[in-house]
Amino acid sequence: MENPDPPLSYPPAGYRSPRPAPVPTLVAWAHEHLLSMLVSMEIAPGTRIGIDAVARKLGISQTPIREALSRLEAEKLVIKVPNVGYHASAQMTPSEVSDLYVLRQLIEPYAAARAAESMTDETLRQLAAMEEEMDRIQAETGVAYARFAEADAMLHSLVATGSGNPLIADTIARLHMHLHIFRFLFNTNAPQEAAQEHAEIIHALLARDPAAAEAAMRTHLERSRVRMEEASVRIAARTSPEPRAVSPARRGGI
Ligand SMILES: [Zn+2]
Structure with a gap:
């Protein structure tokens, strides 16, 4: 694919390795x-x-x-x-989940495209390091799963900030959505699937390819929405008083 943007010099001159993580309080x-x-x-x-x-x-x-x-x-x-x-706090309702994904699809693919153009090399390095870390996390325990959820929140926040539009970054931050989403998805294979989708986004950003970054983000959000729908149906089936048949048809929401 033709890419008019200059390639990323990686790592650029003057790069210093990150400081070691502080001892948690x-x-x-x-x-x-x-x-x-x-x-x-x-x-x-x-x-x-x-x-x-x-x-x-x-x-x-x-x-x-x-x-x-x-x-x-x-x-x-x-x-x-x-x-x-x-x-x-209460679990999100199906209509809140639906509204959330409509909003994310409007904002985040655009943010990813702009981030591919204007994200700093420093942030790209951070994302590349996160890709490796998220690959390594075996989200089997609650603590590891919570770490994965926080890493996911950080990745989407870096893309939103990297778009260069502070209103987008602010909107994504205010939603506080990731931890709520992950409450639905515990004990599913969502972390592995999301890690692969994140890799696509990160590779497109590293290549400074706006169209590929936008498409990768769109695909990730669509798959994430489907995972949420499936998890919501399972949770509803567990908590409803009588077992009920679940229609595979989707009707504009969950
Ligand atoms: Zn994600």
């Missing part, structure tokens, strides 16, 4: 564990989160747990009820 540690309990449904949507019980389970004091919970509140995964405490 107790708050970060508590956040990671709570997150893994939430995305793996060990704490089911809508249930109360007892700070005492979590503190005992993790063997730490309540203070870092409270801080981790307020971070999760900002991420819309828990809600604080005055005089009651924290609850895991």
Whole structure:
């Protein structure tokens, strides 16, 4: 394919290897564990989160747990009820899921095309490193799965920021969608499928090919939407009082 953009010099002169990751604080540690309990449904949507019980389970004091919970509140995964405490937020409804994917399909393929043109070499290096990391994650435990979900959120955020349009980056950040999506997909092969789709996006960005980046993002979101639909149907079948036949036909939503 003809590519009018100059090839990426990789790695460019002056590149320094990234700093080693800092030792996680107790708050970060508590956040990671709570997150893994939430995305793996060990704490089911809508249930109360007892700070005492979590503190005992993790063997730490309540203070870092409270801080981790307020971070999760900002991420819309828990809600604080005055005089009651924290609850895991409710699962997204089918119509919320449908609305979310309509919006993502409008914004993210465009963002990927613009990112292919204007993303910095530094961000491209970060994405290439993430591709390797996401390939390595065996998302079998709750903690590893939560890490994969966070890496997915980071990848989409880097593409949105790389588009050069701050409103797009802000819109994607405000949706806080990834962790909610991953709550549906625990115990599925979504991480492996998504890792392959992400690789396509990253390769197109590295090649600075806007059309390929746009197409790869569109395909990823379409497949992600189908995975969500299938997971929603399974969850609905598990929670409905009587077993019911599931029609394979899709009717403009889930
Ligand atoms: Zn993704």
